[in-house]
């Protein structure tokens with residue numbers, strides 16, 4: 001039997017499979033490793049950021065700064081490597097430290113000043129975007145032997161598809177993320193806080209350090225997403241990735257995580273990313289549809305999922321009464 | 329230095345909330361291997377003292393020593409690390425997690441740094457088995473009843489308390505059998521040298537299990553006494569600061585007037601739901617109090633759910649004033665003048681940030697429709713009346729209800745339903761968590777409402793309470809109505825016998 005807790009995830013997965021099957025019926029070429037490989041690579045940076053967002057939403061919070069942090073990271077790395085000639089590894093390390101500290105700071109403000117996450121991360125969004133402009137308003141190209149090597153690295157699937165370094169990085173982040181959420185005390189604390197912060201505190205969950213940790217993790221993964229984005233576009237541009245945080249939120253919600261926190265799976269977010277990627281791929285294959293259809297379809301899906309989640313909550317509340325009968 | 333041999337010693341504890349003193353210079357000493365009851369009226373400061381000792385609140389004054397060493401736990405986690413395990417009055421664990429996850433939150437067994445789910449499941453099963461509970465520990469906590477959740481919370485606290493175990497009204501949702509089981513666990517722990525603090529409003533339980541008692545009144549220490557040397561009446565006057573007026577069974581006289589009305593205006597015939605409650609007949613006359621007794625899981629709450637339309641019946645009919653009605657939802661029931669005060673008031677009932685007056689006016693407002701708002705003046709008068717009659721403290725209509733003590737919140741929820749002046753009011757465990765003084769007040773109020781023509785269905789695990797108010801008692805067992813007692817038959821003994829008799833026939 002499917003646990004009602006996993007129902008949203010199973011539904012999403014079913015939708016993905018059905019949607020993919022329909023796409024393949026119309027365009028048989030979509031059933032190829034090439035398409036899948038591209039889909040993973042194109043959405044790598046979004047996927048990495050969405051893992052961080054999953055933790056934030058599981059804890060009942062929100063992080064609006066993700067898109068800006070990605071832009072900041074890419075500009076920062078591009079200028080360091082492209083203009084100043086710093087070794088990419090040093091630039092990567094530096095920017096990951098910065099973005100993690102940035103997340104820490106937002107988490108601390110949320111926890112210790114009692115400001116709602118929405119407000120804190122909105123401020124963070126403006127701050128990071130502003131900092132990106134400050135570094136450069138131009139698109140900064142980047143080129144370095146090491147970066148070329150990373151970009152050129154891939155495994156070949158049978159059928160001609162490529163599993164690029166970026167795609168592998170995203171998959172790795174999802175796997176580690178799923179373990180952290182499901183199999184560590186930190187992960188359990190995140191679910192606990194999302195369930196009910198006051199109860200969690202009375203049960204001895206270190207709410208303060210966990211909250212800071214959650215936003216630090218989201219900051220770190222935004223930084224990593226920014227690095228992935230830089231590698232993907234071979235440049236840094238402060239106007240890029242506007243609104244990526246909303247795409248990430250959409251992936252998380254479509255993946256079955258409750259916006260109110262406490263319920264959801266990292267694997268669900270992965271499916272959410274794949275659904276978004278599938279829609280884009282379909283539009284490319286069709287050729288006549290405007291890319292805005294992506295937004296429209298995602299909008300519709302979001303509505304469907306939020307209604308579905310309501311329905312599940314209603315259903316499990318009803319079940320509760322019957323559940324009493326099972327006892328003793 | 330002789331004092332330092334005590335397990336836990338608090339001296340001169342003081343605490344004020346926004347200028348209101350909740351605790352004033354309170355001393356409290358807990359020995360190893362003792363069960364220590366902490367008593368006092370609603371709002372006396374019991375929970376506040378507990379929260380100071382366990383790191384939830386910081387104290388304004390005083391010192392605290394554990395094993396003779398001065399400590400100041402700054403968080404629950406720190407208190408747990410010191411060996412203090414607590415079940416708080418308001419904690420209901422986390423409904424979004426499974427039973428096993430709740431039991432082991434923060435101390436999950438790990439293998440290679442990762443949570444070992446199988447081990448966690450195994451240990452959870454073993455832990456709950458000690459409380460006679462054999463449930464699916466991988467099911468969400470929300471799928472279980474309040475009683476089971478409470479046992480889970482207790483099991484968790486007991487398991488993580490190395491030195492001190494604190495239980496703030498742990499028995500509020502438990503039946504006699506479960507309370508007995510809990511007490512045998514507590515006695516075992518006492519033998520192991522644990523110090524146990526227990527808060528409860530049931531004096532029987534205090535005398536059954538505790539060695540010493542500390543009484544608080546209005547945030548001050550009244551005294552600490554050995555229970556074996558303390559007569560019950562003296563304990564009560566320590567708590568109340570006055571003698572308790574005994575409640576008498578006044579309703580004998582009313583019984584005739586009730587019986588005179590031949591035709592019952594509210595009738596349920598062959599009413600039931602498969603898998604929930606077997607079909608039953610129930611007639612309710614104006615001014616009548618129908619008690620529902622039975623063990624936990626016997627179908628008491630399910631009966632209430634049917635009567636109030638939370639569950640839909642699949643057999644039988646309901647009628648009011650000889651007109652058949654369909655109780656398809658609580659809204660439909662409310663429209664017929666029904667009211668229901670559920671068992672889970674703690675979690676479902678209050679809206680913490682709303683004022684006491686708003687919370688009391690809520691059901692009345694819902695019945696009137698939101699288009700006709702109750703003016704704030706009306707609300708205030710309404711609230712003032714109930715604050716007076718139920719003795720809600722502090723007597724401040726505008727205070728957010730979350731700042732009230734647990735028992736006073738309960739009273740406000742009760743007031744919410746009484747305010748709607750329903751024709752039939754269903755009360756599930758109406759006096760849980762309410763102190764002995766207010767308990768008497770509430771019983772009196774119930775009687776008064778009945779003389780004004782309201783009908784009541786009261787569900788209660790406390791037989792004394794039922795026999796004190798009910799004209800008739802329906803006894804449930806195994807989801808069936810097995811007996812109906814009325815008039816002089818309504819005694820605790822008869823109810824127990826009816827339950828036992830049906831259990832025997834089942835066993836046969």
Ligand SMILES: Nc1ncnc2c1ncn2[C@@H]1O[C@H](COP(=O)(O)OP(=O)(O)OP(=O)(O)O)[C@@H](O)[C@H]1O
Pocket residue numbers: 345346349350368369370371372373374375376377417721722730731732733734735736761763
């Ligand atoms: N967080 C808070 N903010 C403001 N006032 C509070 C707070 N917690 C408790 N109080 C006040 O402190 C007093 C003592 O409350 P406490 O909860 O300790 O009572 P209690 O003895 O546990 O009562 P009960 O039997 O009803 O649970 C009450 O007057 C209450 O209104």
Ligand SMILES: [Mg+2]
Pocket residue numbers: 374375376417496733734735
């Ligand atoms: Mg209390």
